[in-house]
Amino acid sequence: xxxxxxxxGATRCSAGRFFLWTLPWLGLLAWGGLSAVLCxxxxxNQTNMSNIFAFALWxxxxxxxxxxxxxxxxxxxxxYIIGRKELKNIINAAVIIGFICYSGAMGMLGIDxxxxxxxxxxxxxxxxxxxxxxxxxxxxxxxxxLSIEYLPIILENRGLQKIxxxxxxxxxxxxxxxxxxATGTFLSFFHQGSLGGMFGVMYARPFAAREGFFxxxxxxxxxxxxxxxxxxxxxxLCTKLTEALSRKKLVPDNAIQLLARISGWLLGxxxxxxxxxxIGWIYGIVPRAGxxxxxxxxxxxYGIWLLVCEIFVFGVIPAIMLLTPGIRKNTKWLIxxxxxxxxxxxxxxxxxxxxxxxxxxxxxxxFWSYLPTWQExxxxxxxxxxxxxVFSLSYRYLPLFPxxxxxxxxxx
Amino acid sequence: xxxxxxxxxxxxxxxxxxGLLYLALAIIGAGLIFTLxxxxxxxxxxxx
Numbered sequence: 001x002x003x004x005x006x007x008x009g010a011t012r013c014s015a016g017r018f019f020l021w022t023l024p025w026l027g028l029l030a031w032g033g034l035s036a037v038l039c040x041x042x043x044x045n046q047t048n049m050s051n052i053f054a055f056a057l058w059x060x061x062x063x064x065x066x067x068x069x070x071x072x073x074x075x076x077x078x079x080y081i082i083g084r085k086e087l088k089n090i091i092n093a094a095v096i097i098g099f100i101c102y103s104g105a106m107g108m109l110g111i112d113x114x115x116x117x118x119x120x121x122x123x124x125x126x127x128x129x130x131x132x133x134x135x136x137x138x139x140x141x142x143x144x145x146l147s148i149e150y151l152p153i154i155l156e157n158r159g160l161q162k163i164x165x166x167x168x169x170x171x172x173x174x175x176x177x178x179x180x181x182a183t184g185t186f187l188s189f190f191h192q193g194s195l196g197g198m199f200g201v202m203y204a205r206p207f208a209a210r211e212g213f214f215x216x217x218x219x220x221x222x223x224x225x226x227x228x229x230x231x232x233x234x235x236x237l238c239t240k241l242t243e244a245l246s247r248k249k250l251v252p253d254n255a256i257q258l259l260a261r262i263s264g265w266l267l268g269x270x271x272x273x274x275x276x277x278x279i280g281w282i283y284g285i286v287p288r289a290g291x292x293x294x295x296x297x298x299x300x301x302y303g304i305w306l307l308v309c310e311i312f313v314f315g316v317i318p319a320i321m322l323l324t325p326g327i328r329k330n331t332k333w334l335i336x337x338x339x340x341x342x343x344x345x346x347x348x349x350x351x352x353x354x355x356x357x358x359x360x361x362x363x364x365x366x367f368w369s370y371l372p373t374w375q376e377x378x379x380x381x382x383x384x385x386x387x388x389x390v391f392s393l394s395y396r397y398l399p400l401f402p403x404x405x406x407x408x409x410x411x412x
Numbered sequence: 413x414x415x416x417x418x419x420x421x422x423x424x425x426x427x428x429x430x431g432l433l434y435l436a437l438a439i440i441g442a443g444l445i446f447t448l449x450x451x452x453x454x455x456x457x458x459x460x
Contacts, residue, residue: 124418128429141436147446268456393418406427 005159018396025385025392032382035375036111043113046375052206055353055391057372058112061380063195063349065101066139068342069224070231072098072146073188075259076181087266089255092153092400094235094241099146100390104383106143127382133196138191143182151179158398196223206289207296208356210230210281219352220275225273229266232259233278233322233338240335242395248408253329260334264322267341271315278311299367302355310351314344 012018012060012143033134036076038046049056070400075094079087099160110116123138154160155170200210200217210217236256243250281292323328358368394400417430 126417126419126430128425134429137433141433141440144440148440165455168454169447172447172450172454176443176447179439183439183443187436207441 002397005157005395005397005402008158009393009405010399012396016333019391022389022392023390028385029389030350031378032293032380032385035378035382038375039111039114039379046373048370048376050370053354053357053370054369054371055357057369057376058108059382060350060353061114061383062105062108064346065355066195067103067192067227067345067349067381068234069098069101070118070188070227070233071190071233071235071259072101072149073181074144074228074231075235076177077185078177078262081183084258085260086252086255086258089129089233089401089403090239090251090259091249092238092398092402093145094232094395095149095153096391096400097235097238097387099143099150100387102139102143102146104386106381107386108383109201110287131201133199134194135191138187138194142184142187142191145180145187149184150171150172150359152177153394153398153400157397183245188227192224192227193220196352198355201356202356205361206285206291206310206358207355207359208352209285209289210277211284218280219271221407224271225266225270226345226348229263229270230341232263233318236260236263237335237342238337238391240338241390242332246395250404250407252403252407254365256334257328260322260328260338263338263341264319264328267319268323271319272310274311280308296355296359299360300369302351302357302358306347306351306355308343310347314340314347318319318344 007011009312013021030120035046046334047056071094075091076086088405091240110119113119117258120134126133126137126180152170155173160170161167196219199208200219202213208219210219211217212220236259237250239256286293286295289398294304297307318337318340321333322341327337354370358367358370360368417426420426420430
């Protein structure tokens, strides 16, 4: 039915089977759509957000997907600026994953701000001393860059290639991709950092506050490093999932191994700095705030086990796995290490957002707990559904993996 | 006030913050315009 649109020489499942595959993701989108309508019509009282938890599940999702989407800018940087040609076999997938993550985050923010019709206020009435404003500016600009990077991939669709104007435009756009990759790297560097800086400057909340360099708290640099350590692993995971579902080999091993090795080195470097930062925080900021380290882990469900999991279980262990060639070259161990790496970064963002707000800051204050409503889960899962849908459509209709035909010996 | 910032002030902080934003937007815009013009010229060259 849609065979004229499927990339030349590639085999795909039947249109009916593909439709069945999209049903669960459409279901998640419908759940998210209903939740969004309720939030718009009845207000944010549909959520369990409050004056205490102004940042909640949606911001955890936002920060997590933005960190996991960092594979797009970092792979682009390695491919176009550093010149690692082997990554050209995975850059298309990385760009689409980045686009999904950022556009999903923006969509979720549109609901989170309560009145999206006033979303432009942050640009027009910009408080230039706010890290959040810098994040908003950079994320918006970077989404534009990602859309431009996605465009030539869309224009490579077999049907669109017949229109010579679009074909030539896509070709020319592809030629100056290094310019957009460099701009994307600049924008990503600052918004990934400012997302961390946002928490580091919360001096009234010693759990998150950090010292730093010039105007940037250490969390600024740690967030950048953790994002570029986990982003490539998320790209590897998505690629491996596509390979498993399509029962094909899509990316040569050298590209996957290079990304995994770089990810391992970055994760290792991040952990050294993160451990140093945690020790500095324990002996610096915490006693100066009149508290002890264990004060933060005494109440509620968020015990010290979270920190142990974040740094050791989902940090040190995957870093060792990714840095050991024997383990890294085994696909199952590589997938496990990538899952652990990505879990670690999600846990890190969760701790900075939810745990920071849950911990009391005044002697008369108490521990606050928070559980999301089904509407909040609905919006969060809608982003996952949206991601599966866009990536599935892209894989079906666009030549996402340049070596697909070669690796699978498919005859045109 | 500038067309893109209602509360613009002439100080170094605004110049750096908004300047970097305008620079990024200018690069993105220039890249797109360059590609469009190049495509237009190449199409006309082929027609000739």
